[in-house]
Amino acid sequence: MKDLRIVFMGTPEFAVTTLKALVENQYNIVGVITAPDKPAGRGRKLNESAVKQYAKSQNLHILQPTNLKNEDFLEALKALNANLQIVVAFRMLPKAVWQMPEYGTFNLHASLLPDYRGAAPINWAIINGETKTGVSTFFIDEKIDTGEMILQEDILIDSEENAGSLHDKLMLLGSKLVLKTVALIEKGSVKTTPQQETTETKTAHKLNKDNCKINWTDTIDNIYNMIRGLSPYPAAWCTLINGKDELDIKIYAARKEYSNHDSAIGSIISTKKELKVAVTNGYIIIEEIKLPGKKMMDIKSLLNGYAFAADAKML
Numbered sequence: 001m002k003d004l005r006i007v008f009m010g011t012p013e014f015a016v017t018t019l020k021a022l023v024e025n026q027y028n029i030v031g032v033i034t035a036p037d038k039p040a041g042r043g044r045k046l047n048e049s050a051v052k053q054y055a056k057s058q059n060l061h062i063l064q065p066t067n068l069k070n071e072d073f074l075e076a077l078k079a080l081n082a083n084l085q086i087v088v089a090f091r092m093l094p095k096a097v098w099q100m101p102e103y104g105t106f107n108l109h110a111s112l113l114p115d116y117r118g119a120a121p122i123n124w125a126i127i128n129g130e131t132k133t134g135v136s137t138f139f140i141d142e143k144i145d146t147g148e149m150i151l152q153e154d155i156l157i158d159s160e161e162n163a164g165s166l167h168d169k170l171m172l173l174g175s176k177l178v179l180k181t182v183a184l185i186e187k188g189s190v191k192t193t194p195q196q197e198t199t200e201t202k203t204a205h206k207l208n209k210d211n212c213k214i215n216w217t218d219t220i221d222n223i224y225n226m227i228r229g230l231s232p233y234p235a236a237w238c239t240l241i242n243g244k245d246e247l248d249i250k251i252y253a254a255r256k257e258y259s260n261h262d263s264a265i266g267s268i269i270s271t272k273k274e275l276k277v278a279v280t281n282g283y284i285i286i287e288e289i290k291l292p293g294k295k296m297m298d299i300k301s302l303l304n305g306y307a308f309a310a311d312a313k314m315l
Contacts (some may be wrong), residue, residue: 008032231268253288273303
């Protein structure tokens, strides 16, 4: 059995579950690398990453470099004398970092690689209507998410699942896969497989305002998948034209209703209890919404105090 000295790299809540699993299984975590504290909120108070907060609670040694190529950081990292590095939801590493430990640096990615390499694999799996996804561990190389595969485990995507619930499932599944991967490295029995890329390999592009905007002329299934794939963050959005008001709104939850109708695409049908948008072959029934400057609310609460004009529409 190898005597492992592990450096863990990660920032958000997704990474905490894995770090916690390593600590609770008595692995020797000699250092934790996470993002620098950032000002947040109206008071611009410095906000610590979720990983830093957990690492502090366990009295783990923490480094927060702004530049991963900085000589002082590289010396501090080398001084930890780690022989394995584990990366979960961090950032791209320079070669000087990932090649440092004897047993390599491996990454946990929330997709079934080579599909959905990139920044937002959980969101895009749902947006694209996948019925299955999973988690993968692989050794890091020069490119993004292309290294040799170690292990994979898949999971079904529920037809009503959103990105938030899938995130939580993959977070737990991923922590277990990391433990299995570490056990293989510990025993010296790792076997890797090169990723088999094809012309049909799908990418998890970084989310931005343009690719989060709803296209109401798209298919009913695509619109529905987009709304749940972007919920709760960053949320699908569109422009509401209501009388003289032109508002950019966010939609967090919806359901679909298949039907034949002659309503104009994007037109709104509202009652005291329901708000739906006409699309090809049916309606998108909105369940949770956010208007500018307001909190997210369920649709019944909105309809109690907000009126839609007869010619209101979504763009």
